[in-house]
Amino acid sequence: MKLKQILDAIQTKLTGLPTTGSNVYQNRVYPVQQLPAINVRYGAQRMQTISTQINNTVEIFIDAFCKASESELDDTLIKIQSEVHAALMADYSQGLSFVIDTTPLGATAPEVSDQSETPTAVQVFTFAITFRHSETSLET
Amino acid sequence: MTLNDSLKALSAEFLSSDFPGYAVGVAGGREYSGIFKKAYVETNRIAGTRPLFQIVETDQLSEGDVITIESRAYTIRVIENDGAGMALLILEE
Numbered sequence: 001m002k003l004k005q006i007l008d009a010i011q012t013k014l015t016g017l018p019t020t021g022s023n024v025y026q027n028r029v030y031p032v033q034q035l036p037a038i039n040v041r042y043g044a045q046r047m048q049t050i051s052t053q054i055n056n057t058v059e060i061f062i063d064a065f066c067k068a069s070e071s072e073l074d075d076t077l078i079k080i081q082s083e084v085h086a087a088l089m090a091d092y093s094q095g096l097s098f099v100i101d102t103t104p105l106g107a108t109a110p111e112v113s114d115q116s117e118t119p120t121a122v123q124v125f126t127f128a129i130t131f132r133h134s135e136t137s138l139e140t
Numbered sequence: 141m142t143l144n145d146s147l148k149a150l151s152a153e154f155l156s157s158d159f160p161g162y163a164v165g166v167a168g169g170r171e172y173s174g175i176f177k178k179a180y181v182e183t184n185r186i187a188g189t190r191p192l193f194q195i196v197e198t199d200q201l202s203e204g205d206v207i208t209i210e211s212r213a214y215t216i217r218v219i220e221n222d223g224a225g226m227a228l229l230i231l232e233e
Contacts, residue, residue: 031182031185031186031187032185032186032187033186033187035186063185065184065185065186067186067188069232111184113183113184114217114232115181115183115190116181116183116186116188116189116190117178117188117189117190117191117231117232117233118188118232118233119232120183120184120186120188121184122184122185122186
């Protein structure tokens with residue numbers, strides 16, 4: 001499954017970054033407990049048919065989670081964003097032969113909360129990854 | 141004795157050591173008896189806890205003070221006086 005391969009490749013690339021270490025997940029449902037952390041998930045896809053092939057551009061969302069004192073929240077999120085950007089833009093193919101391009105699309109404003117024992121924040125970084133598959137199958 | 145003093149005295153009666161969650165906090169060398177709660181919360185899809193300490197209203201504590209409860213130090217972020225002699229301290233680890 002090409003889309004799954006992309007998600008796995010991104011998870012691998014983001015594992016071991018200085019700020020988030022091994023706290024890298026593919027999780028849409030459950031709350032994270034080990035922080036700071038990164039979560040990888042995908043969003044909408046746009047397909048463009050070119051002859052017998054399709055260029056499929058999928059939104060990849062990188063959720064950055066952190067828990068820190070109020071004065072350290074922004075610093076932590078900025079570090080995570082910098083490390084994620086460098087890791088994903090180092091190779092536009094993400095090491096996969098069928099990936100054509102990787103483009104950063106931006107980031108949401110940080111959402112901060114004081115409802116926990118330590119302030120928490122989440123920010124979402126969005127990338128567009130374009131990959132190619134056949135007109136008849138998402139897998140070839 | 142003022143009405144407020146009476147309310148404080150009445151509130152203190154409820155803070156007995158056999159009450160669930162009873163704890164003693166220490167701040168600035170003083171002891172404060174209260175009810176300590178640390179319930180699970182989820183914010184921004186992050187799991188955590190919400191430490192709260194309910195005590196008799198006092199003017200000895202201020203926001204920003206550090207209070208130690210069950211061997212852990214917390215910073216008092218918000219003091220919510222209920223107007224009936226009790227205060228809820230919202231804590232940060």
